[in-house]
Amino acid sequence: MAILVSGGAGYIGSHMVLELVDRGEQVVVLDDLSTGFWWAVPKEAIFVQGDMGDQGLVExxxxxxxxxxxxxxxAKIVVPDSVTDPLGxxxxxxxxxxxxxxxxxxxxxKHVIFSSxxxxxxxxxVSPVPEEIGLAPINPYGRSKLMxxxxxxxxxxxxxxxxxxLRxxxxxxxxxxxxSGQSSANATHLIKVASQAALGQRAGLEVFGTDYPTPDGTCVRDYIHVTDLARAHLAALDHLRAGGGSLTLNCGYGRGYSVKEVVEVVKQVSGVDFPVKLSPRRAGDPASLIAKADRIRAELGWQPEHDDLEEIVKQALAWEDALKTRNAR
Structure with missing residues (x-):
């Protein structure tokens, strides 16, 4: 019995592979390395380089x-890119x-765990957002995942x-x-970009939109630690193996931070007051997304262990520093 992890050399997939390997699972990684990295795949896993759409290879x-x-x-995951390249x-x-x-x-x-x-x-x-609310994605990325x-x-x-x-x-x-960590040089994740700015790898940070209907005018998001997310996938795998039925579940902590709040935490943790440019909104960005996350706890017994924004930022900064050293070799 083995599990195939598509995109297992990428950011979230590589953390899932680490969790699987840590508990002795047989793991096969399939990745075309378009955004992933071969070195992110641990030696205990089998690595197959290729496209998930290549049915002969997959079979x-x-x-x-x-x-x-x-x-x-x-998957492709950058919302603004999906607006300009919907067909891709x-x-x-x-x-x-x-x-x-x-x-x-x-x-x-027998079983599939899907990254939604x-x-x-x-x-x-409404906020927090329950799973049963109506689905109405506003960008091609969200629509591609809903399909x-x-x-x-x-x-x-x-x-x-x-x-x-898992949403x-x-x-x-x-x-x-x-x-492992977020390793793509041009990634748009806020905490990664802010960490790079704090370490002098970017000239500064650009905040898109300060006129949203939120407490400080910037977008509010529910930030989940990548290891907690990977362990939610493990819990989903155990549920399915035990004969559990199909489920669609939110995966978040149930509370949000604004862009400005995140930037301030990165500045405090790093000790660097990097420049911040305020810019107009980007297409396709909703004002607030916070998970109603009680169902995943009830259905899968999932209990997050890293629900702390400062911890998340510290580890993101440490990874960016390590990545800088790796890339300099």
């Missing part, structure tokens, strides 16, 4: 390694997910596999042991 991999579960992380996002996030699911059905895969997003909610009328959720549900009903779809809120931080 050979499933057969060769006895894959019984898939954790699907591979629908190809990668929807069309290729369809191909992956067809390969899973052909290979007899809070972007499926669009601009929700994949629909496909996954239909495939599960038709072919007898079970799944857990992430804002993922941040790095592995507490310093083994």
């Amino acid at each position: 050979r991999t499933i057969a060769e390694h006895g894959i019984t579960e898939i954790a699907h992380f591979a 996002y629908y190809l990668n996030n929807t069309v290729k997910t369809r191909a992956l699911l067809e390969s899973a059905v052909r290979g007899g895969v 997003t809070a972007a499926v909610y669009g601009e929700p009328a 994949s959720e629909w496909m996954l549900g239909d495939v599960a009903r038709a072919h007898g596999l079970t799944y857990v779809a 992430y809120f804002n993922v941040a931080g790095a592995d507490p042991k310093g083994r």
